[in-house]
Amino acid sequence: MVGENVDRISKLRPLSMKSQDIMRPDFLLIGAQKSGTTWLWGILDQHPGTDLPQKKEIHFFGGVEIYRKGREWYYNHFENLDSSKVSGEASTTYLYDNIPYWYNPTHDLQHDHSLPAIPELITNELPNVKILVVLRDPVWRAVSAYKHYVRNGFISPLFGLEKAAKQRPRLRILEYGHYAQYIRLWEEVVPSERMRIFIFEHDIVIRAEETARNAYGFLGLDAGFKPDNLRRPANKSWGWSRLLLDYYTGQSVRKLCRNRAANLVFNWLDRLDSFKHFVVKEKDIEFLRSVYLPAKGELEALIGRNLDCWDYGCRKV
Secondary structure: OHHHHHHHHHHOOOOOOOHHHOOOOOEEEOOOOOOOHHHHHHHHHHOOOEOOOOOOOOOHHHOHHHHOOOHHHHHOOOOOOOOOOEOEEEOHHHOOOOOEOOOOOOOOOOEOOOOOOHHHHHHHHOOOOEEEEEEOOHHHHHHHHHHHHHHOOOOOOOOOHHHHHHHOHHHOOOHHHOHHHHHHHHHHHOOHHHEEEEEHHHHHOOOHHHHHHHHHHHOOOOOOOOOOOOOOOOOOOOOHHHHHHHHHHOOHHHHHOOOHHHHHHHHHHHOOHHHHHHHOOHHHHHHHHHHHHHHHHHHHHHHOOOOOOOOOOOOOO
């Protein structure tokens, strides 16, 4: 036990390499999960003034096991980049509080409380880093996260969203939507001029071009650059029919999804209530609404934005 603690502490000491030789990220895009961060990353990656690592999500500060790989492992992701350009990374696990264990053998959510909270951990290491955040209606973010876990085989489509949220806390389906408590922690350690918060439904869906200029200007880039495919979704979510068929048939449905005729069939099936009933029920939406809606006013006050563009699940599943 003593040897293990010494090894862990040694990994947390400053790097032995000269600080001027380290290529450090200028910005972090910290979340929220399933809220349009891939779109924003793509917009930033297109800019000629950026040089971004090949790996978008490094998650170094987002999981105990990854953090224990050490700082040199982290900075190796940036070592061959152009130091005259802006660089960063996008890990949605950073919009959170305490650093969790990813690979504990149970479904429980466990944290290493010997380490500072993630915002403090990051700013201790990167004191001048700029923070980008995209927030999405937390109800629909949770639905999207659940679909993601179904698609990737973590949960059966018949398991149920509410049950998954309660019995699989390690997936943090609910936890990632508690924006107010996480934003408050970040605002304690990052001044407002170094943090920019976007709202997915308003800033990306409706005002994509203006948001691109805003993000560029925030990072000190030429805001006049015109990126391609501003209106194209980076990761189009699968419908319920694809999720069900993929889970039970494996790779075959993924091949079918490349076929235009098959996509028309899937789109028609997605409109049938029979498919929706298996995956997300109205009681799931009501449960999510009861969790997230009470924090709306607090979040609005924190970020200084009106969030009436969020319906908290009032539209149909």
